[in-house]
Amino acid sequence: MADVAGMMKDDEKYILHGWGKIPINVKYGKGALFYDENGKEYIDMLSQTAGVMGVGHSHPKIVKAVKDQVEKSTHVLTSFINEPRIEFGKKLAKVAPGRLKDNSKFYFSSGGSEANETALKLAMKATGKKEVISTYYSYHGGTLALMGLLGQSYITKGPWPKFPGFTQIGNAYCYRCMYGQTYPGCKFECARHLEWHIQYGTQGDVAAFIQEPVPGNGGHQVPPDKEYFRIIREICDKYGVLYIIDEVQTGNGRSGKWWAADYFDVSPDIFTTAKAIGGGMAVGATGIRSDLVPKDAAREDQWHIFTYGGSPIACAAGSATVDVIIEEDLPGKAARQGARMTERLTALQKESKIVGDVRSMGCFIGVEIVKDKKTKEKYIDGAGEIFGKCLDKGVFFGVSNMAGFGNVVKIKPPMTITDEETDRAMSVLEETVREVEKNV
Numbered sequence: 091m092a093d094v095a096g097m098m099k100d101d102e103k104y105i106l107h108g109w110g111k112i113p114i115n116v117k118y119g120k121g122a123l124f125y126d127e128n129g130k131e132y133i134d135m136l137s138q139t140a141g142v143m144g145v146g147h148s149h150p151k152i153v154k155a156v157k158d159q160v161e162k163s164t165h166v167l168t169s170f171i172n173e174p175r176i177e178f179g180k181k182l183a184k185v186a187p188g189r190l191k192d193n194s195k196f197y198f199s200s201g202g203s204e205a206n207e208t209a210l211k212l213a214m215k216a217t218g219k220k221e222v223i224s225t226y227y228s229y230h231g232g233t234l235a236l237m238g239l240l241g242q243s244y245i246t247k248g249p250w251p252k253f254p255g256f257t258q259i260g261n262a263y264c265y266r267c268m269y270g271q272t273y274p275g276c277k278f279e280c281a282r283h284l285e286w287h288i289q290y291g292t293q294g295d296v297a298a299f300i301q302e303p304v305p306g307n308g309g310h311q312v313p314p315d316k317e318y319f320r321i322i323r324e325i326c327d328k329y330g331v332l333y334i335i336d337e338v339q340t341g342n343g344r345s346g347k348w349w350a351a352d353y354f355d356v357s358p359d360i361f362t363t364a365k366a367i368g369g370g371m372a373v374g375a376t377g378i379r380s381d382l383v384p385k386d387a388a389r390e391d392q393w394h395i396f397t398y399g400g401s402p403i404a405c406a407a408g409s410a411t412v413d414v415i416i417e418e419d420l421p422g423k424a425a426r427q428g429a430r431m432t433e434r435l436t437a438l439q440k441e442s443k444i445v446g447d448v449r450s451m452g453c454f455i456g457v458e459i460v461k462d463k464k465t466k467e468k469y470i471d472g473a474g475e476i477f478g479k480c481l482d483k484g485v486f487f488g489v490s491n492m493a494g495f496g497n498v499v500k501i502k503p504p505m506t507i508t509d510e511e512t513d514r515a516m517s518v519l520e521e522t523v524r525e526v527e528k529n530v
């Protein structure tokens with residue numbers, strides 16, 4: 091049996107954590123469950139990191155694909171052509187959102203940050219422009235440049251520079267509208283603000299607008315209607331701004347459709363994906379409409395390299411993940427489990443003093459915890475307490491106050507979760523909310 095106290099000591103001495111620390115020694119996982127060294131079982135309602143284990147822990151098809159590939163080759167220089175990479179590109183092009191379907195080219199990388207860095211460079215090359223607009227509450231990655239896109243609290247505000255020309259507009263956060271409006275009377279002022287911002291808040295040199303369809307780290311603010319996205323698309327087209335959709339969290343079935351972009355009928359110019367698409371392996375992908383590929387990128391010029399971009403193992407895992415999502419109809423499963431959870435959560439919201447808002451889109455759900463439903467004062471400690479108590483009871487939810495932003499309990503389990511596991515997790519959450527609200 092592992093000496094967890096000893097491990098904690100060594101961890102303290104040798105390991106840097108950048109996103110909080112949880113004193114549990116995770117040994118293995120299967121499906122929607124994972125286990126510590128004592129065999130204690132946890133339901134993984136976060137899929138580890140915000141949806142990564144979308145197809146479930148140790149899915150046999152992913153395990154086999156990786157093992158088979160390791161026997162053949164583990165790494166090839168990105169300049170070589172490579173079968174697993176081409177295969178993965180073909181498969182992703184077939185399911186790509188909007189006008190990218192069967193009309194996109196991919197650069198593969200090792201995660202969401204690299205995928206977004208690639209997207210920004212492509213947009214700048216394609217347009218010859220340098221500014222980028224994102225939204226409040228967004229998270230696009232942890233590199234220095236991407237930090238300038240984040241609309242979040244303290245992680246943005248470290249002692250690092252903000253990349254010049256990267257600015258933000260408010261997002262569609264109807265529960266706390268930044269424009270003092272109420273849907274549907276608002277006429278989507280949050281979307282229309284993009285035009286004013288391009289005109290008055292930039293130097294008129296905007297290459298791209300980048301957005302998560304629903305901010306994952308920022309609190310799951312689901313835009314109320316596809317009209318929001320239609321307006322954004324129209325403004326991007328009017329000003330020659332490329333529209334980048336970041337599907338790192340929302341993609342690969344989680345929303346109830348392949349992409350959240352499909353859910354809202356959005357046709358981006360560039361999209362990025364990572365997390366679940368690797369089935370647990372480090373995979374990022376940037377897809378761009380083929381007709382937008384900048385000329386020198388098309389010439390395979392030396393415009394970009396990540397050494398592990400499109401590694402055979404990553405691509406074999408990615409290909410197998412696409413197959414699993416299709417074969418097991420994971421978007422359909424995500425929609426069904428999402429509806430099952432939402433029914434219970436909205437009932438809980440009605441009876442609870444501290445559940446202010448429930449926002450769901452398939453298996454992508456945010457539960458906003460407040461001290462007072464009238465004032466909507468954020469109950470950050472309360473959300474933290476719910477997280478800790480549920481973890482003790484063997485259910486791992488996400489919470490944005492642990493690291494990141496706010497007072498939202500996040501629910502994004504593997505899409506393969508069973509009814510019994512979903513129901514058990516919901517019962518623990520309901521019971522815990524009732525315990526925590528006694529303090530208010």
Ligand code: PMP
Nearest residue numbers: 201202203229230231306338339
């Ligand atoms: N985009 C979004 C929407 C994300 O949630 C994340 C990670 N939380 C990233 C990009 C960055 O991905 P990675 O951590 O794999 O670099």
